[in-house]
Amino acid sequence: VASMFTNHASRPAGTYTYTSRPRPLPCQRRRYRDSLTQPAEEPMQYGNIMYDRRVIRGNTYALQTAPLLFDFDLEVRPMLEVLVGKTIEQSLLEVMEEEELANLRISQFVYEELYNIELAEIQRLEEQERRHREEKERRKQQQWDTVHKHSETSQKIAARAFAQWYLADLLPSVFGSLRDGGYFFDPIERDIEIGFLPWLMNEVDKTMEYTMVGRTVLDMLIREVIERRLTMYEHNEKRQPPKPESGLGGPGAMRDPLVGYEFPEQNASQSQRSLPDRDPLQRTLYDESYIEKMSPQERMLMEEEDEEIEMKKFSGREELSQ
Amino acid sequence: MAHARISMYLPPDINPTQAAIAYGCRALPKLNTELQSEDLLTRQKALMALCDLMHDPEHVYVAIDIGCLESLKALLKDANNMVRIKATEVLYIMATHNVGREGFLKHDIIVALSFLLNDPQIACRENVHLAFKHLAQLPSGAQGIVISGLIPLLVWKLQKEEEKIQELLLDTLAACLVEDATEALNSRVVPFLKEKLLSDNDNIRSKAAYTLMAVSIPLEGKKQVRKFDVIPILVHLLKDPVEEVQANAAGALMYATVTTAGKYAALDAEAIHPLLNMLKSTLRKARLNAIKALTMLAEAPEGRKILQIYVPRFRDLEVDTSEAEQRAAQIAVKTIEWKP
Numbered sequence: 001v002a003s004m005f006t007n008h009a010s011r012p013a014g015t016y017t018y019t020s021r022p023r024p025l026p027c028q029r030r031r032y033r034d035s036l037t038q039p040a041e042e043p044m045q046y047g048n049i050m051y052d053r054r055v056i057r058g059n060t061y062a063l064q065t066a067p068l069l070f071d072f073d074l075e076v077r078p079m080l081e082v083l084v085g086k087t088i089e090q091s092l093l094e095v096m097e098e099e100e101l102a103n104l105r106i107s108q109f110v111y112e113e114l115y116n117i118e119l120a121e122i123q124r125l126e127e128q129e130r131r132h133r134e135e136k137e138r139r140k141q142q143q144w145d146t147v148h149k150h151s152e153t154s155q156k157i158a159a160r161a162f163a164q165w166y167l168a169d170l171l172p173s174v175f176g177s178l179r180d181g182g183y184f185f186d187p188i189e190r191d192i193e194i195g196f197l198p199w200l201m202n203e204v205d206k207t208m209e210y211t212m213v214g215r216t217v218l219d220m221l222i223r224e225v226i227e228r229r230l231t232m233y234e235h236n237e238k239r240q241p242p243k244p245e246s247g248l249g250g251p252g253a254m255r256d257p258l259v260g261y262e263f264p265e266q267n268a269s270q271s272q273r274s275l276p277d278r279d280p281l282q283r284t285l286y287d288e289s290y291i292e293k294m295s296p297q298e299r300m301l302m303e304e305e306d307e308e309i310e311m312k313k314f315s316g317r318e319e320l321s322q
Numbered sequence: 323m324a325h326a327r328i329s330m331y332l333p334p335d336i337n338p339t340q341a342a343i344a345y346g347c348r349a350l351p352k353l354n355t356e357l358q359s360e361d362l363l364t365r366q367k368a369l370m371a372l373c374d375l376m377h378d379p380e381h382v383y384v385a386i387d388i389g390c391l392e393s394l395k396a397l398l399k400d401a402n403n404m405v406r407i408k409a410t411e412v413l414y415i416m417a418t419h420n421v422g423r424e425g426f427l428k429h430d431i432i433v434a435l436s437f438l439l440n441d442p443q444i445a446c447r448e449n450v451h452l453a454f455k456h457l458a459q460l461p462s463g464a465q466g467i468v469i470s471g472l473i474p475l476l477v478w479k480l481q482k483e484e485e486k487i488q489e490l491l492l493d494t495l496a497a498c499l500v501e502d503a504t505e506a507l508n509s510r511v512v513p514f515l516k517e518k519l520l521s522d523n524d525n526i527r528s529k530a531a532y533t534l535m536a537v538s539i540p541l542e543g544k545k546q547v548r549k550f551d552v553i554p555i556l557v558h559l560l561k562d563p564v565e566e567v568q569a570n571a572a573g574a575l576m577y578a579t580v581t582t583a584g585k586y587a588a589l590d591a592e593a594i595h596p597l598l599n600m601l602k603s604t605l606r607k608a609r610l611n612a613i614k615a616l617t618m619l620a621e622a623p624e625g626r627k628i629l630q631i632y633v634p635r636f637r638d639l640e641v642d643t644s645e646a647e648q649r650a651a652q653i654a655v656k657t658i659e660w661k662p
Contacts, residue, residue: 016329113607114646116573119539120614121653123580128621131582 018082340374341367349375350384357393362402369397369408376415376422385416386425395434403443410438410449417456426457427466436472439479447483451490458497467494468502474509481514485523492518492529499536503543512537512546519555524564531559531570538577547578553587560596565605572600572611579618588619594628601635610650613639617654629658 049055054069178184341364344352353375356368372390375381385391397409413431416422426432438450454476457463467473473495480491499506515537518530534552537543547553556578559571575593578584593615600612613636619625636658639651 109607113610116535116576117610117614117646117650120576120580120618121650123539123577124614124618124621127580127582 018079337370339367339370341371343371343375347384350381350390351388354385354388354390354393357390357397362405365397365400366402366404366408369405369412372412373408373415376412379419379421382416382419382425383421386421386429391425391429391431395429395431398434398438403446406438406441407443407445407449410435410446410453414449414453414456417453420460423457423460423463426453427462432457432466432470432472436470436475439475444484444487448487448490451487451494455490455494455497458494461501464498464501467498468505471505473498473505477506477509477511477514480511480518485526488518489523489525489529492526492533496529496533496536499533499543500539503537503540507537507540507542507546512543512550512552516550516552516555519552519559524567527559527562528564528566528570531556531567531574535570535573535577538574541581544578544581544584547574548581548583548587551587553578553584553593554591557588557591557593557596560593560600565603565608568600568603569605569608569611572597572608572615576611576615576618579615582622585619585622585625588615589622589624594619594625598632598635601639606644606647609639609643610647613647613650613654617650617657620654620657626658626660633658 049072050057052069055072056070057072341353341356343349353368353372356364357372359365359368372385376385394409394413397405400406400409413426413435417426432454435450435453438446441447441450454467454472458467476491476495476498480488480495483491495506495511499511512534515530515534518526519534521527521530534547534556538547553575556571556575559567560575562568562571575588575597579588579593597612597616597619600608601616603609603612616629620629633655636651636655640648640655643651
């Protein structure tokens with residue numbers, strides 16, 4: 001409504017156009033000396049036209065006595081038309097504007113509804129899609145888990161069977177190898193093996209050695225005796241040169257074996273073998289005669305002396321032989 | 323014939339409260355300079371005149387062009403109440419036009435207006451909220467409001483303000499939430515809206531339900547709606563006498579039941595029968611939302627079992643209604659009769 005009043009303020013003073021508001025004319029002093037009206041009139045010039053006699057309006061029932069200024073009804077028509085027309089036009093414009101706004105708003109709401117519906121539908125479909133996909137994922141995962149478990153179980157069974165078979169064979173072989181390794185032993189047997197037998201062997205060895213030593217000593221003894229006998233015999237021969245040659249021959253023959261007897265004695269290690277070979281020969285020849293002559297005590301004493309001497313000689317011979 | 327008597331006097335000042343408006347293209351620049359004047363009366367009169375002029379979009383464009391917004395921004399901080407009220411009214415009228423909205427965004431009016439949210443004068447606050455509401459209708463305007471971080475403040479205001487202003491706030495929030503809901507969700511908008519759903523004022527209930535619908539569009543919003551147990555209240559609102567409230571509640575349910583948790587919450591709260599009643603409603607929005615909500619519920623096996631009995635009703639809807647409803651009804655029937 002304000003737009004109606006836009007242009008009314010700054011006009012040059014005093015103009016009165018159709019957009020001006022109706023206002024009562026102020027009673028003014030006379031501007032003109034002569035008024036255009038008849039002098040004999042009531043002093044009501046430029047007063048309210050509503051009460052002016054000279055104006056004929058629709059409700060004046062008075063006769064047209066005075067000269068008419070103007071016919072109110074006629075004159076007012078165009079003015080009224082303009083006024084009312086403008087007002088109505090303006091108000092129509094405003095109403096139409098509001099209607100347009102209302103229509104816009106309605107279409108906006110309709111669009112909004114459709115938009116909301118579509119959006120809800122989109123979200124629902126998205127949600128559905130997501131659910132389906134998750135379901136599929138879960139099922140796939142489940143299947144994979146089952147297959148995995150199956151394979152694991154079968155592997156476990158196979159492994160178990162194999163282990164059992166392997167272990168079944170293992171036990172006897174283990175025991176066998178242990179037994180072979182000598183880890184199972186009878187303690188008494190072992191004790192005998194470890195303790196008794198070595199000692200026994202030791203003792204046997206010693207006894208054998210004693211025997212050997214004894215024999216060696218005896219051999220030396222015999223030898224000493226024989227040598228002494230020989231020297232004695234040679235003494236006797238010098239004193240009794242005329243003797244039967246058989247007798248000489250015999251000792252001479254015996255001398256050779258004696259001499260021959262000395263040389264092999266260089267090898268002490270073989271001497272013991274040769275000794276037993278010579279022993280029976282010499283014994284049969286000399287033991288009878290010599291042992292008869294000597295008394296057992298002398299024999300024992302001689303044996304002891306000879307043992308010592310022969311031990312030294314024996315060791316000396318050994319050194320020589322070596 | 324009338325004689326044109328030219329009066330010597332100026333025509334009387336019709337509206338002494340308004341400044342005299344210059345003719346033609348001088349009107350707005352003159353008013354702009356008057357706005358910046360030192361005299362309080364001049365400023366007030368200029369503001370009144372500007373209010374009237376701003377109904378015309380062309381004037382709005384010119385005004386922004388010559389920089390009226392800067393002077394108006396300065397006036398927003400004025401000490402006089404009248405000045406502030408009128409300045410906010412001018413801004414609100416400018417915001418109803420698109421040119422005005424764009425000017426707002428360019429000249430950063432939002433921040434300046436936000437200082438007045440705590441103004442002691444209620445008329446001033448009302449105008450500020452009206453300006454925000456119209457600004458939020460524009461997507462970039464809504465984004466501007468979100469970016470300047472006003473959402474938590476607006477949500478908090480929802481508790482404090484009176485009913486008239488609450489309605490405007492709910493409209494603004496609904497539009498902003500469609501743009502970006504994260505900030506609002508962080509500032510506990512859902513519990514506040516839950517309270518508003520139970521208010522006595524019909525408008526507030528319907529607008530709160532509408533805002534809840536906007537809240538439950540993003541996934542985070544759905545989760546919060548579920549968490550704060552709003553769904554039983556929404557189901558209760560489905561039986562509300564006011565159709566608009568029913569329609570909005572059905573819309574909010576429609577979005578909240580997209581998630582499986584929401585579906586089961588709604589089924590527990592016995593939402594199916596009120597929704598079926600709404601299928602016969604007169605409001606098209608109510609019918610559409612009800613069909614969609616039932617479609618969501620039909621995805622759950624329990625829902626499908628119950629709804630299989632009511633399939634004929636959907637078939638009726640398919641036949642004799644508008645295209646959107648036909649499509650929605652077809653989808654609903656398909657969902658109900660789906661076999662895994």
